[in-house]
Amino acid sequence: xxxxxxxxxxxxxxxxxxxxxxxxxxxxxxxxxxxxxxxxxxxxxxxxxxxxxxxxxxxxxxxxxxxxxxxxxxxxxxxxxxxxxxxxxxxxxxxxxxxxxxxxxxxxxxxxxxxxxxxxxxxxxxxxxxxxxxxxxxxxxxxxxxxxxxxxxxxxxxxxxxxxxxxxxxxxxxxxxxxxxxxxxxxxxxxxxxxxxxxxxxxxxxxxxxxxxxxxxxxxxxxxxxxxxxxxxxxxxxxxxxxxxxxxxxxxxxxxxxxxxxxxxxxxxxxxxxxxxxxxxxxxxxxxxxxxxxxxxxxxxxxxxxxxxxxxxxxxxxxxxxxxxxxxxxxxxxxxxxxxxxxxxxxxxxxxxxxxxxxxxxxxxxxxxxxxxxxxxxxxxxxxxxxxx
Amino acid sequence: xxxxxxxxxxxxxxxxxxxxxxxxxxxxxxxxxxxxxxxxxxxxxxxxxxxxxxxxxxxxxxxxxxxxxxxxxxxxxxxxxxxxxxxxxxxxxxxxxxxxxxxxxxxxxxxxxxxxxxxxxxxxxxxxxxxxxxxxxxxxxxxxxxxxxxxxxxxxxxxxxxxxxxxxxxxxxxxxxxxxxxxxxxxxxxxxxxxxxxxxxxxxxxxxxxxxxxxxxxxxxxxxxxxxxxxxxxxxxxxxxxxxxxxxxxxxxxxxxxxxxxxxxxxxxxxxxxxxxxxxxxxxxxxxxxxxxxxxxxxxxxxxxxxxxxxxxxxxxxxxxxxxxxxxxxxxxxxxxxxx
Numbered sequence: 001x002x003x004x005x006x007x008x009x010x011x012x013x014x015x016x017x018x019x020x021x022x023x024x025x026x027x028x029x030x031x032x033x034x035x036x037x038x039x040x041x042x043x044x045x046x047x048x049x050x051x052x053x054x055x056x057x058x059x060x061x062x063x064x065x066x067x068x069x070x071x072x073x074x075x076x077x078x079x080x081x082x083x084x085x086x087x088x089x090x091x092x093x094x095x096x097x098x099x100x101x102x103x104x105x106x107x108x109x110x111x112x113x114x115x116x117x118x119x120x121x122x123x124x125x126x127x128x129x130x131x132x133x134x135x136x137x138x139x140x141x142x143x144x145x146x147x148x149x150x151x152x153x154x155x156x157x158x159x160x161x162x163x164x165x166x167x168x169x170x171x172x173x174x175x176x177x178x179x180x181x182x183x184x185x186x187x188x189x190x191x192x193x194x195x196x197x198x199x200x201x202x203x204x205x206x207x208x209x210x211x212x213x214x215x216x217x218x219x220x221x222x223x224x225x226x227x228x229x230x231x232x233x234x235x236x237x238x239x240x241x242x243x244x245x246x247x248x249x250x251x252x253x254x255x256x257x258x259x260x261x262x263x264x265x266x267x268x269x270x271x272x273x274x275x276x277x278x279x280x281x282x283x284x285x286x287x288x289x290x291x292x293x294x295x296x297x298x299x300x301x302x303x304x305x306x307x308x309x310x311x312x313x314x315x316x317x318x319x320x321x322x323x324x325x326x327x328x329x330x331x332x333x334x335x336x337x338x339x340x341x342x343x344x345x346x347x348x349x350x351x352x353x354x355x356x357x358x359x360x361x362x363x364x365x366x367x368x369x370x371x372x373x374x375x376x377x378x379x380x381x382x383x384x385x386x387x388x389x
Numbered sequence: 390x391x392x393x394x395x396x397x398x399x400x401x402x403x404x405x406x407x408x409x410x411x412x413x414x415x416x417x418x419x420x421x422x423x424x425x426x427x428x429x430x431x432x433x434x435x436x437x438x439x440x441x442x443x444x445x446x447x448x449x450x451x452x453x454x455x456x457x458x459x460x461x462x463x464x465x466x467x468x469x470x471x472x473x474x475x476x477x478x479x480x481x482x483x484x485x486x487x488x489x490x491x492x493x494x495x496x497x498x499x500x501x502x503x504x505x506x507x508x509x510x511x512x513x514x515x516x517x518x519x520x521x522x523x524x525x526x527x528x529x530x531x532x533x534x535x536x537x538x539x540x541x542x543x544x545x546x547x548x549x550x551x552x553x554x555x556x557x558x559x560x561x562x563x564x565x566x567x568x569x570x571x572x573x574x575x576x577x578x579x580x581x582x583x584x585x586x587x588x589x590x591x592x593x594x595x596x597x598x599x600x601x602x603x604x605x606x607x608x609x610x611x612x613x614x615x616x617x618x619x620x621x622x623x624x625x626x627x628x629x630x631x632x633x634x635x636x637x638x639x640x641x642x643x644x645x646x647x648x649x650x651x652x653x654x655x656x657x658x659x660x661x662x663x664x665x666x667x668x669x670x671x672x673x674x675x676x677x678x679x680x681x682x683x684x685x686x687x688x689x690x691x692x693x694x695x696x697x698x699x700x701x702x703x704x705x706x707x708x709x710x711x712x713x714x715x716x717x718x719x720x721x722x723x724x725x726x727x728x729x
Contacts, residue, residue, distance in 0.1 A: 228659065229666070232666050232696070326549065351557055364547070368545045371544070
C-alpha cells in the first residue's frame with residue numbers, strides 16, 4: 001500500500017494555529033457571565049445604572065456646551081446698565097393676556113419712589129403686553145472677541161426690558177450676568193485641575209516610579225502642602241496678583257493659584273496606584289515577554305490609573321469652583337468688570353440686599369447645582385470605574 | 390509609644406519650619422511693601438519726623454537686606470540690628486498699619502479663633518456621630534436618604550452663603566445675636582460669667598456654619614465605615630446569638646468604625662480653619678479671618694505672615710492631637726505598622 005498523502009513532519013519551530021473559527025459566544029457557565037464583557041462596556045453599563053450621576057453628567061455637559069455661545073444666549077451685555085431699573089425685580093413671562101393667547105410676553109415695569117422706605121417700588125403695567133423677541137438682533141457684542149455680532153436667541157421687547165431674574169445695583173440683567181459668569185466659573189475649575197494634574201501626575205509618578213529619596217522628598221512636600229490651610233494661602237497668593245493686570249491674566253493666575261494647592265491628593269493617589277501596579281503579575285509578565293518600559297507604562301499602567309485620575313479630578317473641580325467663588329466674594333479673586341459667580345455674590349454681601357433684593361444673590365443656585373452635579377458625577381464614576389466589585 | 394510621640398513632634402516642628410519659610414515667601418510676593426509706600430507718601434508731605442521713624446523701622450527689620458536674611462531675622466535665627474528678636478524669641482513682629490506690635494494688634498483674637506474652631510469641631514462630632522450611625526444602621530431607609538441629602542447640600546453650599554442665610558433667619562425668627570463674638574459692652578473687659586454667656590450666644594451661628602461642610606463629609610465617612618463593619622460575619626453571629634440591636638452596633642462595629650473617624654481630624658482641620666476665615670469675614674467675628682484680609686489688602690506683611698503661620702500651626706497641632714488619639718486608640722499604629 002502506498003501512502004498518497006504522507007503525514008507532514010511537525011516543524012518544531014512552527015506555531016500551531018487552530019484553523020477553526022473562533023466561537024462567537026463563549027459560554028462560561030459561571031455565575032457572572034457578564035464579567036466577560038469588555039471593561040469599557042462594563043463601566044458604561046454600571047455608570048448608566050447610576051441615574052443621578054447620568055443626569056448630573058448631562059446637566060454639566062449642557063452647561064459646558066453653552067460656554068462657547070454665551071454672547072448669543074444672553075439677552076443683554078454683561079456690563080450693560082439700565083439706569084431706569086436699578087434693583088428691578090424679576091419679570092414673569094406670561095402667555096395669556098386678558099384671556100387670549102399671545103406670544104410669550106412680559107409686562108413693562110414702572111419704577112415709583114416709595115417715600116416711606118426710600119426705595120424704588122416696581123409695578124407691572126398690565127395694559128400693554130410686550131412680546132419677547134426670539135432669534136433677533138439686539139445688543140452688539142464681539143463674538144469670542146473677534147467677530148462683531150448682534151444676533152441673540154432671546155432679546156428684550158422693543159422699548160422694553162427683559163429682566164428674567166431681576167436687575168442688580170447698577171441695573172444690569174442678573175440672568176445675563178449668570179450666563180457670562182458661568183463661562184469664568186466653570187473654566188476656572190478646568191484650568192485649575194489641568195495644572196493640578198500636571199504637577200500631581202508628574203510628582204506622584206516620579207515618586208512611585210523612582211522610589212527612594214525622590215519618593216521621600218515628594219512625600220514630605222505633600223505633607224507640608226496638605227497641612228496648609230487652603231483658603232488663607234489662596235487669599236495671600238491672590239493678594240499678590242498685581243491689580244493692574246488685565247482680567248484675562250488675573251483669571252489665569254487665579255486658576256493657577258487654585259491648582260497649586262490641590263495636587264497633593266492626586267500625587268498621592270498616582271503614587272500609591274503606581275507602586276501597587278508595578279507589583280502586579282501582568283506587569284511582570286509584560287516585562288518577561290520583553291516589553292519596553294515605555295510600552296508598559298503606556299499600555300499597562302496608564303489605562304489602569306486613568307480611571308482613578310478621572311474620578312479624583314471630577315471630585316476636585318467643585319472645590320476649585322467654590323474656591324474661586326470665595327476669593328471673588330471676598331474681593332481678592334476676579335474683579336469687576338470681569339463677571340463670575342463669585343463676583344456677582346460679592347454684591348450680595350449685605351444683609352439688607354438679601355432681605356430686600358434676594359434675586360441679586362441668585363448666583364448661589366447655579367453654584368450649588370454645579371457643585372452637587374460634580375459630586376454626583378464623581379461618585380457615579382467612582383462606582384462605575386471598579387466594575388468587578 | 391514615647392518614641393512614636395517624639396518622632397511625631399519632631400516631624401511637626403520640621404514641617405512648621407518649612408511652612409514658615411513658605412509663608413514668608415508668599416507674603417513677600419506682592420511688589421512693593423507697606424513701608425516704602427508710606428515713606429514715599431510721607432516724603433511727598435514733607436514730614437521729616439515720620440520719615441525718620443519709617444526709615445528706622447526699615448533698618449529694624451532689615452528690609453533692605455536680601456529676602457533670606459529678612460526671613461532669618463524675622464525668625465530670630467540671626468541677629469537683626471537689635472540683636473536676636475524674632476518669632477523664636479516670642480517677638481511676633483511689627484504691624485506697620487496699626488503702628489503696634491503684632492501681639493498687641495491681635496491680642497484676644499487668637500484665643501477667640503481657637504475657641505471658634507474648637508466649638509465647630511465639637512459640633513461636627515456631636516452631630517455626625519449619631520447621624521452617621523443612624524444612616525448606616527438604617528441604610529436605604531428614609532433616614533438614610535434625608536441624612537444623605539442634607540449632607541450633600543452641606544457639601545455643596547458655599548460656607549459664606551450659608552452664613553448669610555443663617556444670619557438673616559437666625560436673627561429674624563430666633564432673635565439670635567448677629568455680628569461679633571460678644572456684646573459690645575464686654576469687649577476688652579476682663580473675663581466674667583456674663584461675658585461667657587454672651588460669647589456662647591454669639592457662637593451658635595458661626596459654629597453651625599463652619600461645622601456644616603465638615604459634618605457632611607464626616608457623616609458620609611462614618612456611614613461607609615460602619616456599613617463595611619456591619620457586613621462582617623461576626624455581626625451576623627451576634628445577631629444569631631440574640632444580641633440586642635443597640636448593643637450589636639455599639640459593642641464592636643462602632644468602635645472599629647470610629648478609628649478612621651478620629652484620624653480624619655487631620656484632614657478636617659485645615660478645611661475647618663479655612664472655612665472659619667471666610668465665615669468670620671461675613672459674620673464680622675473678631676477672629677483672625679478679617680484681620681488677615683485687612684492685612685493682606687494693606688500689605689502689612691508681618692501681620693499677615695504671623696496670622697498665616699499661626700493658622701498653619703493650629704492645623705499642625707490639630708493633626709498631632711489626632712495622631713496621638715489614634716495611637717492611643719489603635720495599638721497597630723503605636724507599634725509602627727501603620728497602614729501595612
